[in-house]
Amino acid sequence: MGDTQTSSKDKEVKAKESKDKGFGKEEFRAGGDVSKSKKVQRNSTLGNTEGAEKEGKGISRKKKEKLTKRENPDADLEDFVRAAQIQVKVEPEEEDFCINKKDKVKKRLREQEEPGGSLLESAKKKKKVKMEVEEAEQEPEKQRKKKKESKVKKAKKEQEGRPVSAREGGKHKKSKEEVEAAKALKIKKKEEEELQRWRWWEEEKYEDGIKWKFLEHRGPWFPAEYQRLPDNVKFYYDGKLVTLSSAAEEVAVFFAQMLDHEYTTKEVFRNNFFSDWRKEMTLEEKMIITDLNKCDFSEIYKMHKEKVEARKNQGKEEKQKTKDANQKLLEEYGYCTLDHHRERIGNFKIEPPGLFRGRGDHPKQGMLKKRIQPEDVIINCSKDSKIPQPPLGHQWKEVRCDNTVTWLASWTENVQGLCKYVMLNANSKLKGEKDWEKYEIARKLKSCVETIRTQYQADLKSKQMGIRQRAVALYFIDKLALRAGNEKEEGETADTVGCCSLRVEHISLHPELDGEKYVVEFDFLGKDCIRYYNKVPVEKAVFKNLKLFMEDKQPGDDLFDRLNTAMLNKHLHSLMAGLTAKVFRTYNASITLQQQLKELTNALDNIPEKILSYNRANRAVAILCNHQRAPPKTFEQSMANLQAKIDNRKEQLSLAKKELKQAKKDAKDHADDKLLANVFMLHAKETVDKCPWKMNCISLQMLNRTANCQLTSCSCMALLYSNRPTAVRECRKMEVSLEKIYNKTQRDKFAWAIDMTESDFVF
């Protein structure tokens, strides 16, 4: 059967594209609230065929209430000091006030090996000198040039570090030299970046489990303490003025800021918020404020609105100022040193307090996400590194040196009691290596997927119920790229499912539907409460099995009552080292991308067409993986605009055609004025020639967008799943410049793939 696998998938993809349009998440959720007589029955032993239902879940969960709330009278002062530090410290790596000898040794070592890093500043200066000599050639695409020009300004500003006001007088067009120089500078910068890139993929890997040998960083950045509302902004309860305490006020502001959001209309959200808010109130406040509906946040809301507006209308200078401040922050906190290389940190900012925004019908939405203090944070770094200083007057919860993990700092969040981590950026070695590994495993799966398929085909007829269930689940995971579906604590999160946690209510069986036999209709909420709706014809054996699994069960019972992800993955492990359910998603996405590309692209196509093909292929992947996005509010309008453009072109075309005719005639008639007539003719001809091409481009764009509307567009998401090496390879082969498909960040992230991929790479 393995052969039917892929071709039928293609059909599905196409069919789906045309079918289920217009399923907003909203309308769907309304119906999704079915009775939940949740998972109780689960036979623990796989080997056992029938009988012995065990009472499954103890729903006792340790509640960890941590009281971290503390009044901090020194907050303002501290803030000020911190700000001052930022202002004064130009060199982020100032070592004078650190007397750590070991550290110095390290430092020297680093400087030898890595000329960039902390020496960046001086490097920049050198650049400036050099750039005059540099030529601006070797820029292949005009389209890129355009982009550059706009960036030139920025680059210059950054380089010269002069105050913005200096620009005021220079509104005139830039002189040629200036432009050239800036261009050269950009090229230089790019080269340098490339030179500085850590080509870790050419190095040897560390022994098992070790993630790094040296790690030094500045510690995470903490958001500023809460600032009281100005005196003229008041809060009223039941029409009467109430002056809130600082803690209560802060939480009230969180709510007020969200008043525009649908969240604040939801019952659960309001209740959770109100009860958490009351916990922050003083006794008196608690006595007075007993009903959320009587609270009047309008003045706070108004102030917030004004603030947002003001920020939008900020002058150039102010905007630049905030930008610079952010840049400084990034320079100071955004990087770490990992094994002699400077690596960007992904999220160096501690999450600010606020109201929890769970997705879908999350039972905890609206709860207060408390402010994280240094006392909550565990720092992870090398013993021999410069240990990060906690903010003034604070302590870290712990400093540990664990080089078997990749995080730099962690804390436990109070709403769900989960760990949060500060980790490196996607373009870092640690992330890249993992990514690479992922694709290697997926490739390995390619070599044995047929065996696995044969195996689960056979298992469909097993005598043991558990094995049959496993086989059907695997069939779904392989064919439909469903997620594994771990069990979740009931009532702690929104009710979403994956393959193993599917319930009877989520599928319906149609022996025949729309001319196809054995159709299974899926309808459930997956990750992030995104609806999965699909009608799939399946094999007879699968169909029969499903019927069997559903016998004597309530809608809320588990479809695969003898199966869970642990068992499934254990089985997969036995089939191939490193294989888990997730790998099938990667694998199928990759293989689909490759197939689609092969099918869709034609080496003779022009660039826009090639890109369209690429996007189409990506879309196929997105459909497979059920990646969706709320349609942009502006979609209709933007489509209409494009249509108008096409109409416009059409008109132009017919007009130009007429002109051409006329011109030809003129040329004949007035032999004397031939030159002029010729010019007319040429011009008209040009328009006629160009128009179809341009029209084509626009309609391609339109097509692209229509399809993208319901799906994740622009390579972004699909990219995450689809095989990067595959895509990179395809670009090479087809001579589409990578820049057109991947943006800078993405190229950065996949530097390893770009570098390693030869144009004959096959996934």
Next chain:
DNA sequence: AAAGAGACTTGGAACAATTTTA
């Protein structure tokens, strides 16, 4: 085994920057 803790990937929404359009 079952539950729990921990670590790390995934992926949509919100926000910010940039480009296009009117």
Next chain:
DNA sequence: TAAAATTGTTCCAAGTCTCTTT
């Protein structure tokens, strides 16, 4: 030249899967 549209980035919730404890 401002507004609208598009594209890129950040944020952080929600998964997967492994390892440890009970």
